[in-house]
Each structure stands twice: as C-alpha cells, then as structure tokens.
Amino acid sequence: MWDDVEPLLATLRPGLYIGVRGRLERYQEERQLHIERLAPVRVELDDLVLFLPRSARSAELMDAELNALIDSIREPPLRDLLHRLLDRSTDSGHTFRLAPAAKQHHHAYLGGLLEHTLSVTQVCELLAGHYGSGLDRDLLVTGALLHDIGKIREISTRSGFPYTDEGKLLGHILIGLQLIADAAAGVSGLAAERLLLVQHLVASHQGRFEWQSPREPRTLEAVILHYADDLDAKLNQVAALVAAVGQGWTAYDRGFARDFLRHRPADERPAPLPPRPASATSALPPRRGRTARTGFETLDLFET
Amino acid sequence: MWDDVEPLLATLRPGLYIGVRGRLERYQEERQLHIERLAPVRVELDDLVLFLPRSARSAELMDAELNALIDSIREPPLRDLLHRLLDRSTDSGHTFRLAPAAKQHHHAYLGGLLEHTLSVTQVCELLAGHYGSGLDRDLLVTGALLHDIGKIREISTRSGFPYTDEGKLLGHILIGLQLIADAAAGVSGLAAERLLLVQHLVASHQGRFEWQSPREPRTLEAVILHYADDLDAKLNQVAALVAAVGQGWTAYDRGFARDFLRHRPADERPAPLPPRPASATSALPPRRGRTARTGFETLDLFET
Amino acid sequence: MWDDVEPLLATLRPGLYIGVRGRLERYQEERQLHIERLAPVRVELDDLVLFLPRSARSAELMDAELNALIDSIREPPLRDLLHRLLDRSTDSGHTFRLAPAAKQHHHAYLGGLLEHTLSVTQVCELLAGHYGSGLDRDLLVTGALLHDIGKIREISTRSGFPYTDEGKLLGHILIGLQLIADAAAGVSGLAAERLLLVQHLVASHQGRFEWQSPREPRTLEAVILHYADDLDAKLNQVAALVAAVGQGWTAYDRGFARDFLRHRPADERPAPLPPRPASATSALPPRRGRTARTGFETLDLFET
C-alpha cells in the first residue's frame, strides 16, 4: 500500500486536501489506523468548515440577521440591489456567507466576512439611530452591507486564505465596485445619483488614501461607515489578542506596536445590574431603529 | 456724554463686555438710541449665554441625561467620583455645563462640552451593548464622561474661547488627570487598579501619539472610547459644514482637505418606515443596556 | 436695451457663456460696440476652444498620433477595446480629444488629456524599446492610452474645469475602470487575464497609496507606466513655470516647495550638432520600436 504514497508526496502543495481511507484496529491495547488508500480530494466550498477555522457565531442566526437587514431597506431599488448580490441563492451570496474577512489580522476565518459585515452594519444602524434624522439610514445600511463584498473574489477560501491574482492586482474595493456596477445594471428604478452614493461608500470606507482607500469620505454616511468598519476590525483583533490570555498583558503586537491589558477575569465581575427605576426622562419617545435590533443575537467579543 | 467714550475706547480689548444705558426714541419715523452711559460690565458665567453661541440642545434635557448616566453606574466608587466632578452643585460640574468642547472645529459653543460628552458616552454605551459581555460598561461610561473634563480649565469661557495659560502649557488631558486624581483622593473604596484604568481612558482617548495623545489605547474600552470621541467630533464638524449649505457641496475645508456633499434636502426624503413585522429572530432576549437609552432626547445633526 | 441687463446679471454664474449681439461703429476716431442684445448661450463642446485655453499642439497631428498608436497594437482584442473607447466617432473618444488632463497643475487646458496621454504613451514606447524583450509592449501601450480615460467624466469641460460629482465621489481611476469594464464586455476574445492586467495598469498608475493610487504597481509594465505618467505631468508643470520667465528663476511654487531655473535663453544655445560619424558600434542591429516613432510630431516643452 505504501507504494501509493511516494507519488502522492511528490504532488503535495500547501492548501491541498488529502483523503484517507482505512480501518481503525486495536493492537495490544493501542489503536492503530490501517491506511488503505490516500488520495487528494476535492473539498466543496460548503465542506471547508470541516478543515478551516470558522466564526463562533451561528450561521443560521447570522443568515437571519442579514435577511432582516436587507428587508429593512425601504427603498426598493437598493433592496433589489442587495438581493442580487447577497441572497443565499446567488453565487456571490453563497460565497459571501463562507468567506473570511481578511487573510490575517481580523475575522480571518470562514464566515468572518459575514460576521464582520453584520457587525459593521449593526453599528452603523445604532449610530444612525443616535445621530438622528439628518442621516440617510437606508443608504448607510446598503453601503455597510456591501462595503467588503469584493473580498469574495480577493481572498481564496482555502487554507491560509491566500490572495487571488485579482485580489493582488485590483484589491477588494475595486472588485466590489465592479460587482455592484454589474448587479446595478439589472436593477430597475435605481437612480444614477443613488448608485453613485452607494459606490462612494464602498470606495471611501478605508478612510484615508494612505490606508489604501481610493477615496476619502465626503458624505456624513461615508464618515460613519469608515469609523464603524475601522472600529469593528480593530476590536476584533484586540479581542482575539485579549482572549488568548486569561488575565493580564497580551503578547506584544507588531501591527499595533503595543500590548493590551485584559484587566479582569470574567468571573470576578460584579453581579448583573438590577433593573433601573424609571428615570425622570423615561417619558421620552423611543428612538427610531432601536426596536429593529431586538432580534440580533448578542455578539460577544470573547466567544472566540 | 461722548466724553465718556474716548477713555473707554482706550481700554477696549477683545472679549470685554460693554454695558450700554440709554433710551430708545422715535425721530421722524426712525428709531434712535440715545446713549446715556457706556461702561465695561462684568458678565457672570451663567449670563454668557446672552452673548456667545450655545448648543442647540436643551440644557435641561442634557442635564437629565448626564444625571441618568451617572446614576446608571453600578460601582459606588466610580459613581462617587463622577458626582464629585460633574454634579451641578460643584464648581467643576457648573463649568462643565457651560464650557465649549473646543476653541474652534467641533462643538465650539457654550454647552458644547456637555453635548459632546453626552453624545460620546451614549455612543460608547450603544457599542458596549453591541459588543457584549466582554466589556466593562461601567468603566467605559465613567471614562467617557470624564474624558474631556480638563477642558473646563483649558479653554476660557469667554468670547473667542481662547486657551488659558494652563491650557497651553499642559493641555486638557493633563489637567483632566489632575482633576481626577484630586477628586479620587476623597473617594472611599476606589481601588488603585480601577482608578488607573479610568486614568488610562482619559490619557489615551486621542488615540495616537501624533494626535497629541499622551498614551495609546491598551484596553478594549480605551479603543472604543477613542473611536467614539473621534467620530463624534468629526461628525459634528462635517454636520456644521453640511448644515451651512441647502444642498450640494460645502465649502472646501482645509482641515479635512476636501469638501462634503449634502446629497438631499430634508423634505425630499421618503416617508417614515412603517412598523416592521416581527422577524424570525424576534424571540431573542433584548440586549443589555438598550432600555437605558429610552430617555435620551433625539440628537439631530442638523439642528445646528 | 439696457433693460435686458439687470435680470441677466441676476442669473450670472461662473462658467456661463453670454452671447452679445450688436454692431461695431466708429465714433470720433474710436471704435464703439453698440450692444443690441445680451443673452446666455449654450456653447457646444466643439466650440469651447473659442473660449478656453487649449493645447499648443495641433489637434490633427495629435489625432493622427493617437490613431497610429492604436493601430500599432498587434493583439486584436486590445485594439478593439481601444477603438471602442477612443475612436473619434464614440462619445468617450470625442470628449477624450477635448478634455483637459487636470483641473490645474498640469495640462489644464482643452486637449490637455490627449496631449498628456500621447506623451505618456510615447515615453512608454521608448522605454519598452530600451528595456527590451521582457516587456509586453502591447499591454503597456494599451494601459498608457487608457490610464486617464476616467478624466472625461471627472472634470467638467467648462470654464475653471471644475470636478463633477462623480469626479469627487469616485475619482478618475474608478470611473476609468468602469468605462473599461463596460467596453470590455463587448470585445470578443479578450481573455479575463489580459483585461485584468490592463485594469491593473490603470488602477496603479499613480504609484503609491498616499498619492491616491488604489493599487501599487505589481508588473514591470505598471512600474514603467507610473514613472512615465509622473514624469510627464511634472515636466509639463515645470516647463510651464519656466516658460513664464525669460531667463533666471521662476516664481516660487508651493506644490514643489521650490523655484526653478531657466538657465539659458534659447537663442544662446550652440549650433546644431553636425552629423556624427559612424561609430564603432554602428553595425549593431537597430532596436525594436524605434522606427515606430518616426511619425511623431516633435513635442516642444516651450511651445506653451
């Protein structure tokens, strides 16, 4: 049987999956694997979760949150655009649910792109609720949901999450703009001006030219999206560093040029706050958009 | 009577208030002011609102929000610290309610410091709710409420909002840390470690050394506070630029090195969203912290 | 007649063209213009050359050079792509011949985009000839011809050359990539890999992220295009500064943070070089690409 192995070894490359067929036997109190056949196997996209790290959040809940956010858009053409790009039934929507959000640094695991996108969008929605009526909530949510869509073609969804040629030569922002332009061509009733504002959100979400952003934010919504995106990526990174130590200082991180403090173990924290008495301001009407958040699963930084 | 004027003129300096006594008469269909006496007058802090620009938000509502936030802190020593520094009955708390948040750029009007502080704290609370149980909400809210406290001695609450000597020689972060250390000395039960974490939030809230931050954020809470502060200041600036134009492009802003687009007049926006039907995720428990926000007045970026 | 003027004056905006009808008379040895009617007029794109500064190079010669360059492409799909975007008969090709290359700084005049594009492409061709067979000349020339195509929608072809909304929100590189993607959809036989390499040339031609380039050059051709573009723009700027002084030092230029020296007036330069005798190396075969330059009009930096 070992005759199979040598030629196989010669073809091994990083990122290849090897199928092993054999039988488990017991020999003098120890278990032994009798290998009968080794061969490279093709692993379908949906089976990658068996091999690669994946998001700690439930895929079903994330799916439900995504659908709820899309359905919350009041403007039919924007909602249509989102359906065409993000629906589970589409190619892009399918990959969108599996892809990582980055090669390394933040959300570098299967489902990371969806997890990051949801979190950024939910933060944007909270901020839109907080900053009031001057903001175009639908535009902001649309841009937030699409801001990293290009990553489905920038990063390969296989071991190591290497960049694609397209990823290196164009990058996810330019790829994303192309995906949006292609999808927008089929949307009826989408005004050029609205599409332009969505494209600007995608083009400027990295905030500064030197941070590889082709544009800098020039609308209130673009300013918000940039901060929400940057905060979510940074927090995910710091939370991963912090989660890796029980308490005290994390390892030194070169990118941040510092270490971080996990200042108290979880079990030492005080008991939950008792219900607060109705305050003097409790008669005020509730804020727009808050109710919509009821359905979201709690995102816990330390689940990872 | 004009004999009074020459010596008065010789003593005029920017920032001086001049009292005028006279009588209004009508002469040939036009009104005339007969001046009887001119003299420099001393204007009490509480009367400055008659002369200087002030926040568009109601002082009473802001006061209520501040009190509610302080009362929401579960940890007695932190709550005590906040009372000693921010209660309306204290000197610092009194000035805190009147001071601007900056000499220019953002929230540069009476009440601006309180308005900015509330908004930053509320954003921090929303983010603490979103990012879940790994965060120390009380610590974050305490740091957010105190992050700019030093501005009460950095900027003079008079016309032009000039910097004080202390403001130029130490800056608001160092002044704030001193105010906190002084107040903390009187708080019983405040562990050195907790105080240190509050001080770190103040010391690092400007995020980067080159942005004049004596420290860079090294806790999750400090990362969040920095983003909330930066976002709120920037949005206030951009919203002021945008509010100054009816529609279209704002004037070019040197600090941002760009102009901004106000993309639609308010009255052309679509009708309010009808109530959303209960979604598949509606059975999930509500998020911690959301109820607390019920009482907040809606902050509208375009009220200014 | 002057009754017409007041309402007209009220509608004047920068960039408006006013038609004047009247008659020229002679009164006491001086000529007088008797105005009969004033009205805003619509000036067709092709008539703008009557009002705005234009390139010193002949439009016919530039047109011929452009056609020759397109025809020199050996790869049918790339040539087809160029025809679809740059042919005089197309909308984009028409505007391409009239547009300026920048709002200010370099080639900021009608025809400037074509003049700059030709010069950059010709420099690329010279460099491709010099650096030999390792380079993909057709790819480089295609990318050079298209690198600034997005400027036809970034800058308005009217007085002051203001940026369009699209120009501010997306910028010429993203617009150009969209134009190319749209045109490429109709080209038969254009391999995805080839299109990607063209797109990379456009996406990376500004060389560095902080110079507003969405990508940095990752092919030899992209390195060359970046230098050719940067050199041509800079030389055009410096030549304009130098041309404005007879001899000696130019005015101080803020962008360059220096002044420049025009070191000798043209008429003091030595007589033309006599024909060089055949050198020892004259038996070597001629370089590829050199013959192709025979047809180019001489570009003189000081014609402007």
Next chain:
Amino acid sequence: MWDDVEPLLATLRPGLYIGVRGRLERYQEERQLHIERLAPVRVELDDLVLFLPRSARSAELMDAELNALIDSIREPPLRDLLHRLLDRSTDSGHTFRLAPAAKQHHHAYLGGLLEHTLSVTQVCELLAGHYGSGLDRDLLVTGALLHDIGKIREISTRSGFPYTDEGKLLGHILIGLQLIADAAAGVSGLAAERLLLVQHLVASHQGRFEWQSPREPRTLEAVILHYADDLDAKLNQVAALVAAVGQGWTAYDRGFARDFLRHRPADERPAPLPPRPASATSALPPRRGRTARTGFETLDLFET
C-alpha cells in the same frame, strides 16, 4: 600538508581570496583533489570577475556605448571633463568599468555601475529627444554619465561590496562632487555656470531630501535625470525578482512591501510584429537624437 591549514584558518576573514595548489586524481572511479598548498592570494581588480557576480552585458559593447556617448557631447569643456573622469586609461575610468552600482538592491554586480549609468543616460537621451528643443541635451547627458561617479569610492569592489569609510561618512554624491570639482580644475574653458549646472544634476539626482538627496531638482534636466535614475534602479530590482521565477508571483519583497507578477512566460508571447505600413504621419521629419541610438546593444531586462 594539513599543517598549513590551521594557521591559515586562523587568518580567514570574509572577502579574502585563498589560492589552492594541488592535483586532481582518480581513485576508485571518483575524482579526488590532492591539495598541496593553500595560501591567501592577492586578486587584482581586473581578475575579480573570476570570483564575483558580473553584469550580463558585454564589457566591450558597454565600453563602446560609453565612448559613443562621450563623443556625442558637442561642448568641448564638458567632453573634456568626461574624458578626464571616465576614460578607460584613467584610474577613475578603470574602476568605473568594474564597480557595482550598489551594495545590494540594484545592479549589485561587477560592471553594474557602468551598465546602470549607460542605461540611465540612454533613457535621458530618449527623453531629451521626446521632449524637444527646450532641453539642454549635452548638459543632461553629461550629468547622467557622472551622476553616480562617486560610487567608485563609496563601495569596495570586493566580495559583499561593503561600503568604504568614505562611503559611510560622505556618501557617493559628495564624493562624486569632489571628483568632479578636482577634474574640472584642469578643464580649460569650462564656465563656472556650466560646471554649477552639472554639479546640480549630481547633487539632486535622488530627487527628494528624505531619499538622501542633498538637493531637489531645480532645472528641467535635473527633473528628468532623477526620474530616469529612479526608474532604471527600480526596474533592475523588479526585473531581478521577476527573473527568479518562471511564471507567476515573485517572493514578497520587504523594500517594495509587495510581490510582483511575471504574467507570461517568454515563449508564449505572440510572434514579432510584421513591419508596419507607412502611416499617415510618416512624412514627418525624424526626431533629433534618434539616429544616435542605432549603435546601442539591446538591453534585455531578463538576461540577468
């Protein structure tokens, strides 16, 4: 015999050459080297090519190109200056033909300085031909030929190409300026103003203060020389990276902070272009300077 070895080993230092005398014998089907004597040997400059990497270009052809370029200068004092510094019979000219252009990064091999200098000068000549009569071609070519002359004393022409003391304490630009000043003292008829312009070309060729350039370009010729030098050095580096892979992506390069794509193997490129038909512009007179390039050997980026 091995008694010789121990004391020899004790004196070994990097960069030392060891002579080995022995005889080659055959023992049981294998060849054996019988060493009779080992001793450090002095290797003359001209013999270094036996040990160190050298340019892929023919030394004779490069010599011929250099002479042709010097002879092409019409202004006798500039030509005289070049002869005094670069003639093969001079010390400086001799070393100039052997030296590398850099310790590492680009053209880091024997003959690299001459190869780089020729290429930069030829690119300058092409650009002078392209940009027309406003440029002082003789000045530009003189500056290009001399721009790196100081490297003959900055870098040691021995293994590892270490910097000399003078190289570390002054650098090649300051050394070069001193060499030029010394040589210029013996040139008759060289106007101070002309010498100053040559010196400026050398002093500013690295373009920016932060790129270790003592001056920034302030003449058109200096702008061109800087771009030609920078492009040639960068292309040589990238070409070396690209040549090291058959096809696809190079290793990640720290200096460039990216990897590069070799996008097609040489043998897959299309057949040579058939002779182009005379175009509509073929009647234009040829450009100045083009004929002069006839004699140059083809420089192929991938020969290395």
Next chain:
Amino acid sequence: MWDDVEPLLATLRPGLYIGVRGRLERYQEERQLHIERLAPVRVELDDLVLFLPRSARSAELMDAELNALIDSIREPPLRDLLHRLLDRSTDSGHTFRLAPAAKQHHHAYLGGLLEHTLSVTQVCELLAGHYGSGLDRDLLVTGALLHDIGKIREISTRSGFPYTDEGKLLGHILIGLQLIADAAAGVSGLAAERLLLVQHLVASHQGRFEWQSPREPRTLEAVILHYADDLDAKLNQVAALVAAVGQGWTAYDRGFARDFLRHRPADERPAPLPPRPASATSALPPRRGRTARTGFETLDLFET
C-alpha cells in the same frame, strides 16, 4: 538533596532570584560546589546591585552632585519641592537613586536614572550659563532634576527592567506630573504659576507629540531641557555602541538605522594640552554658573 530541585524548577520565572547554600570542596585538583539547598530568595532593593548591571559612576559622588544641585536653587519653594521628591530619606528619593533610566536603549542599568538626570541637569546648567541672563536658571534646573522622576514607578527595578502596569497605562511623564502635584501640595509659598512652569518642563521634555511628548516646549527653558535630554540619551546609546568595539565601525543599530565609527583608539590620542597662555580676553569676568561646576566628577563616555 536533588529532590528539592524539581518543585523549585516548576516555579522558576524570569526575574526570580535563587539562593544557593553549599560548600566548596576540592576533589582531584578541581573545585566542586556541593549544593545543600536551593530556594527562591527575596532580594531587597539595595542588594540588587549584586545581580543587575549598574552605573559606572560612583554612587557617593552622584549623591553629592545631586545634593549640590538641589542646594543651588535660590527659590525656597522650588528647593523644598525637590527635597520632598529627591531626598535620599524619602521613598521616591531612595528609588530614584537605584532606578534605571530606561528599559533598554539608554542608561538601562541601576543608577542610570540618577546618572542621566545629573548629566542632563549639568548640561542645562552649562547652557544656562552660556545663554545668559534671559533664562530662569532655577526653574530650568528644577525641571531638569524632575523631568524623569516618573520613571521610578514606570519601570520595575528588577531583572529585565520590565514596565509596570502604571508605566504601560500612563507612562513616566503622567506619573511624574502626579508625583509633583502630590508633593507640591505640601510646599508652602509655591505660586501656582511657578508650579505650572515646572509641570510644563516635565510635560514637554520629549519635544514633539510624535515622540510621545504630551506637550511641545513653549518656554525657552523647555526648549533647552528637551535638547539636553535628547542629546544625553542619544550620546549614552552611541557611546555604548562605540565602547563595545575597540576601533572602527560598530554593529549596525536598527533604531538609528546606521552604524557608528570609533575613529581612534584612546591610547593613540595626543598628549594633554599644555596650559594655554593668558589670552587677550582673559580680563573678562567669569561666567555665572561656571564655578558651581567645579565640584562635579568627570563624566567619561567610555567608562561604561
């Protein structure tokens, strides 16, 4: 006996001190250590000099210099402030004499903080003498003596000199300001304005925001202190590099991005200068402040 070792080994951590009890015996001409007991021991601060690197300067002389500098202050409140913080009998003064000046880089040894502080203060005094009567010498000397006082709580005085939590979360400048504020509270007659100027010296001594200085110098004294501090730290670093080589070039230093030359061995330097004859200017009065330096021990860069 070895039974003791295993559990001990399990508790070893970097920075722990292990006591060894045993007896030294002689066995067959070789000395042997018979270990009887191993146990972690607590090493008092004053005994650390037995284990950790320490300053080459005499502790007694440094102590005398410090006292002399404090006594030289003419302004009683400033002198009182210095006594409260730096007197050997105080906790802070005790640690101040033992602490290193940095974790690595410069003066990273026991006593380094005092050595660095003295040298900076002496340089400040020399500069105050040189630059004349416009400077406030007492203020400058006070600020110089206190500029790094916060390091006594920023860096742990144990092996490796790790940062404390407070050091990471606040840094030595903020800690120092707190120490000064606390001490100043007990000083009678210290005007708020004087204290503010001392605080500014501490707050701005690192010179630039991006060099982690919370303030930038805004008084003449603060400008001088910054230069004296920076020079002394850099010279100490370079001198350590230079001292590590007998002659010639030091190892490449990443922080400085260069190597340094030790240009002559000490013993090759010329004989001491014979006494200079009284010059024409010898009748001028001596400078203020020079006499005060008579008592200082000579600081020799190469003693280390």
Next chain:
Amino acid sequence: MWDDVEPLLATLRPGLYIGVRGRLERYQEERQLHIERLAPVRVELDDLVLFLPRSARSAELMDAELNALIDSIREPPLRDLLHRLLDRSTDSGHTFRLAPAAKQHHHAYLGGLLEHTLSVTQVCELLAGHYGSGLDRDLLVTGALLHDIGKIREISTRSGFPYTDEGKLLGHILIGLQLIADAAAGVSGLAAERLLLVQHLVASHQGRFEWQSPREPRTLEAVILHYADDLDAKLNQVAALVAAVGQGWTAYDRGFARDFLRHRPADERPAPLPPRPASATSALPPRRGRTARTGFETLDLFET
C-alpha cells in the same frame, strides 16, 4: 533737480542703494532736506552695516573669541586649515565676519553667521568638557567652526539676504565641503582620515536626511555638533519671538506651530545668588576646557 528722479525711479530694484546729496535747512521752525542729487551708489561690503540689521554682539569681541578658539586647536594641520578659511585677512574670513546665518528664521542679520558659529562652537566645547575624554575636542571645535562656512556663498550679503544661484543649486553644505577641500589641498600634514572626519561633521550637521542633511551623524562628535547647532538656531528664533513681547504669549509662529510664553519680566527676577559655600565635592580637580571659556563675552539672549 527733480528731473533726475524719473529715470532713477525707473531703474530701482529691491536691494539697490541710493545715495542722496543735499543740505539740511531750517524753515519756520522745521528742518527741511534740500536734495541736490540722487544716484545709485555702490556700497562696499564693510559699509553694509550702515543699512542692514546687524548682530547685537560686539564685532571686536566676536573676532577675539574666534581667534582664541582657532588658537586653542592643538593639532597643527587643523589649525592651519582654520586659518586659511577663517582668518580676517582672507576673502572667506572677511565675508565670514559679515554674513548672516540665514535668509530668515535665525541670526538673519549681518554678523549673524559669526555669532551663530561662535555660540555653537562654545556649546560644543562645553559639552566636550562635560562628556569627558572619549571625545576628540579639537576635531569637534574644528567642525563646529566650519559647519556653516558655505553660507558665505549661499546667501547674498545684501538687503533681504537672497540666496545666490550656487546657494539654490548646491546649498551651503556642498559649498562648504568644496571650500574645505580647496583649502585642505594647501595644508601640509593633514591626514586624509582627519580631513574626512572634518568633512563628515560638516556633511551631517543638519542631523537627518529629511532636514536636508546629506549625511546623518556617525561619530560622537557629529552627534554633538548636530544638537548644538539645532539648539542654537532654535533658541535664537524663540528668543527673538520672546524678546518682541514684554511679557506673556508671543505671536503664533507657523514654523513652530505654536506660540511661546515669556513668563516673567526681567526686573521681577530674584536678586543674584550669593556666593555658594565650598561644597563637599569642591576638592575635585577642575574639568578640562573650562578655563578656556574665561575670556568669552556673555551672550545674552535678550540683547537682540
């Protein structure tokens, strides 16, 4: 007489000196100037002090200090080099005594170059005395005296102190190196290694490439010279700002991006310090180099 004026006015240029001949008369209690002739006059270098701002320090004392410093050099070749460049009897030495140290910013007045050079050298000498025997004092003083020598040809000694062509194209460091190389050629016994170290001091005195320094300091002496030079220039600037206000804050300075505080008027400073009693350390031998300073005039920052 006024007929003279019109043609004269036509020839006026900035920097021209106009001679006026006339007589002063008294007419009705007022003095009148009766102009008889106006003509441009040539003002010899030595007479410029009549028209342009000059150093507040006595030229005779500065001359004496310069001579004393040169005479203090123990190494004959270095002393010879200094005599050849700085002796009053030489052209360079003559101009050196009249030239300003900068076009603007610091020491921008006649005699400023000498004043700045002396101050930098004296600071270097103080530092050499402080930092002890590891430093090559003669080398440092030589480099300090020559570090800005190139300014005698970089800046025109006439109104406005404009840069010369040579100053713009080469700059004072490169000019200075050339002056030194020329002078060194005539000095007997000057070892190449010593000259190289002097040249390095000049080449690196601006400290960083981005601060327009062709080299960065690589010897201890070069590190010291850089700090002494930078400090002296900055202090001169700040002192000029401070001297322009009686007390309080100076005008905002763009270069420094801040204002400065003059914190107390001179007359409020405490009485001179009484003679200090001999301290415990007074038995230590005096430091080398201190005696040499006896002869220097006191430099007072506020004389200007």
